[in-house]
Every structure is written in C-alpha cells, then in structure tokens.
Amino acid sequence: MALPSHDDGRWAAPELSDTLLYGTPYRPVRRLGRGGMGEVIEAAHVGLDKAVVVKLLHRDLNREPRLVERMRVEAQSLARLAHPNLVTVTDFGRTAEGRTFLVMERLYGRTLREELAARGALPALEALDLVTQTLAGLAAAHGAGIVHRDVKLDNLFVCDADAQGRRVVKVLDFGIAKVVASAGDGRAPAPSLYQTEEGVLVGTPRYLSPEQASGVAVDARTDVYAAGVVLYTLLAGRGPFEHVRPLHELLRAHASEIPAPPSRYAPRLVPPELDRAIMRALEKRPELRFPSAAAFAAELSRIAAALGDGVETEALLPPSCWQSTAPLTVPPVRAFVAPTLSATVEAFG
Structure with a gap:
C-alpha cells in the first residue's frame, strides 16, 4: 500500500491528534485497534516515508512499572531476533508526554x-x-x-x-x-x-x-x-x-x-x-x-x-x-x- 507524501496534509487521521507521537520521528496515520493496555496505530517514519505500526501504552498506565517493563521485554526480546516468521521491532522509547511506545514493521x-x-x-x-x-x-x-x-x-x-x-x-x-x-x-x-x-x-x-x-x-x-x-x-x-x-x-x-x-x-x-x-x-x-x-x-x-x-x-x-x-x-x-x-x-x- 502506498503511503501519502508527508507534506500533503493527509498524514493524521481525523480521530488522531497530530501530536500523539510528538517527540518521535513518527506521525500517526490511523488507529488500528485499542485495548486495555493501550492502542495500536499505523504511523509513518517521517524521514523515511515508511509505514510502521506503533504500540502505545495508555497514559495512566505509564505509571505502572510492571506494564512498562512488559513492553520493554517485548521490544528487547524481538530486537534480539531476526527471522522471517517473527515480527520485526525497530524502535522503543517514550513520547514527549511520557507515553511508552514500541515500533514494529507494518504487516498486511x-x-x-x-x-x-x-x-x-x-x-x-x-x-x-x-x-x-x-x-x-x-x-x-x-x-x-x-x-x-x-x-x-x-x-x-x-x-x-x-x-x-x-x-x-x-x-x-x-x-x-x-x-x-x-x-x-x-x-x-x-x-x-x-x-x-x-x-x-x-x-x-x-x-x-x-x-x-x-x-x-x-x-x-x-x-x-x-x-x-x-x-x-x-x-x-x-x-x-x-x-x-x-x-x-x-x-x-x-x-x-x-x-x-x-x-x-x-x-x-x-x-x-x-x-x-x-x-x-x-x-x-x-x-x-x-x-x-x-x-x-x-x-x-x-x-x-x-x-x-x-x-x-x-x-x-x-x-x-x-x-x-x-x-x-x-x-x-x-x-x-x-x-x-x-x-x-x-x-x-
């Protein structure tokens, strides 16, 4: 699927704030899912013009060390591996407002x-x-x-x-x-x-x-x-x-x-x-x-x-x-x- 150019005004879906991933090199495109721990968002790496998926922990859960650690374990576990049957993790960190995120390859x-x-x-x-x-x-x-x-x-x-x-x-x-x-x-x-x-x-x-x-x-x-x-x-x-x-x-x-x-x-x-x-x-x-x-x-x-x-x-x-x-x-x-x-x-x- 071709991504829109990052300067054509179509990056952020109407229901997503353009500042959701502020402080990261990613810009939200659309929400793919939402659950008890957080939300999954299709995003794009602005510099690379590449689609990715971002798992973002809910704001209030960032105060739960156990849940932050769970995401860190997932990121580090997958970052250690390179296999065609395992999803690839490319980044892990926090947004400007302190929300923990994990970035994976976009799958279709x-x-x-x-x-x-x-x-x-x-x-x-x-x-x-x-x-x-x-x-x-x-x-x-x-x-x-x-x-x-x-x-x-x-x-x-x-x-x-x-x-x-x-x-x-x-x-x-x-x-x-x-x-x-x-x-x-x-x-x-x-x-x-x-x-x-x-x-x-x-x-x-x-x-x-x-x-x-x-x-x-x-x-x-x-x-x-x-x-x-x-x-x-x-x-x-x-x-x-x-x-x-x-x-x-x-x-x-x-x-x-x-x-x-x-x-x-x-x-x-x-x-x-x-x-x-x-x-x-x-x-x-x-x-x-x-x-x-x-x-x-x-x-x-x-x-x-x-x-x-x-x-x-x-x-x-x-x-x-x-x-x-x-x-x-x-x-x-x-x-x-x-x-x-x-x-x-x-x-x-």
Whole structure:
C-alpha cells in the first residue's frame, strides 16, 4: 500500500491528534485497534516515508512499572531476533508526554483468528504450512532463550500472498515472553535455564499447557503445546476443550483431561499420523511431547510432504478404517493445583 507524501496534509487521521507521537520521528496515520493496555496505530517514519505500526501504552498506565517493563521485554526480546516468521521491532522509547511506545514493521493481512472466522476449518496441507512456519519462528526464539508463553490464533498473523503466492506467518506479541537465558552461540539453552517462575499463571486459558494451568515452571515445550492447540483448532474449527467454560474447569481440563483427536470434529479428512502428531504435542507431561519446536516442525513437514506427494498411506482411507476402538492409556498426571492468577491472564479466546 502506498503511503501519502508527508507534506500533503493527509498524514493524521481525523480521530488522531497530530501530536500523539510528538517527540518521535513518527506521525500517526490511523488507529488500528485499542485495548486495555493501550492502542495500536499505523504511523509513518517521517524521514523515511515508511509505514510502521506503533504500540502505545495508555497514559495512566505509564505509571505502572510492571506494564512498562512488559513492553520493554517485548521490544528487547524481538530486537534480539531476526527471522522471517517473527515480527520485526525497530524502535522503543517514550513520547514527549511520557507515553511508552514500541515500533514494529507494518504487516498486511489478518490474524489466524480472523482467517478461521472467515473461512472455517482449513485443509490439512494449508494448516500444516501455517503451523510449520509458526514453529520455525518459535524455534528461533527458543534458540535465543525466549519462551513466548502466549501462542494463540490472535498472535499469529498471516500476511497477504507475495508474488509467488506464498503467505508468510508472523508470530506477534512477545509481551509476556520470558527471557530466560542467553544463547550467543545459537544453541538452545539447557532446559534448566529455560524455565520461568512458579506460582504465576500467564497466557490465554484456552491455550495453556498443563504446567501453565497448574502454575508451575514452564519451558519451550509449553509453546509446543500451544502450537498443538493452534493446529488442532485450524483443522477442527474448534479447540480441544471448547466445551469447557468456567475458568477453573478449563484449567483442570488442560491439566488432566485427554481431548478427543481433531479428526473427531474436523469437516475434512485428518490423516491419522497428523492426529498422532497433534496428540503428542498435547501430552500432559512435557517430556512426552516433541522435545522442541524444531522437532514438531520437522514431523509436520514430513507429514505434509507425504500428503503433497499423494503417498498411498492409511491417511487416504476413510476415518472409519483407521480410528481405533482400543482404550486410550493415559500417563499419570500430577494433581491439579490452582495457580495464582496474574493480571496477564486474558479473557477466554
């Protein structure tokens, strides 16, 4: 999308004050969204004539050190990374009136939440591509010692198709990410260095891993679980615990209830090996999941290649031919312990 010239009088949208970003090199164009913590604004770097997105903390919240720190963590987390599946942060600071802001690249497209609402459940190959890209971005973050902790449809942005028809996924909103280790050599930190604090629940309830739901320490495999929920939802058009409503029951379900496989609800065929991969990502015990986002991505790539090549496997048979009637064995799960809810827990999404 072409931006207007900065001297033609069309920069500031009518509902935005031209002084909103005073003291910065950015001029507001239009408001993209507004929430409890702040607002998201399309702006332009005046000197570069380049579109950007500015996240601006509400005026009264700038007196809350915890919230300012949350934005700083997000800015520093993403500034350390350069990956095609992670949103790029280009600036962080305060306006002349003291409002904290964060500047990101301007993206064009829609979130996976909007994609699902517009189209319904997605075909397997498309869902596999989108989630494999997501996992590639998460693997880069994990390699730098950063656990996202809030992977969900709303935080995954699908860009408009490029010249080759490719739609790139960008992982957004590292606002509650935990920077837990430095990995200057590019290797993933040891799991013991990967962990976050115990006793505080952060994230969005419908995507919480059992360890998050119980308020205990988490590591990168928590993001693997959430990515499994995302893939399940894209295929089935609903989450694994869509039927559970009260928050305490939802947390208990994540901690101890085995969901039905996505093929149970999906309007299209879900190959059994894809069912198995998703159910492995959703294992209650982290050590039974894929050991990393990269390992999960590799398995999804293998499944996608088999489907794309038209390999003759059980995946091509009707569900009635491969769904097992054998009882499901469930590994022992630690007792559910209600966590202390933090201010970062979001409404059901």
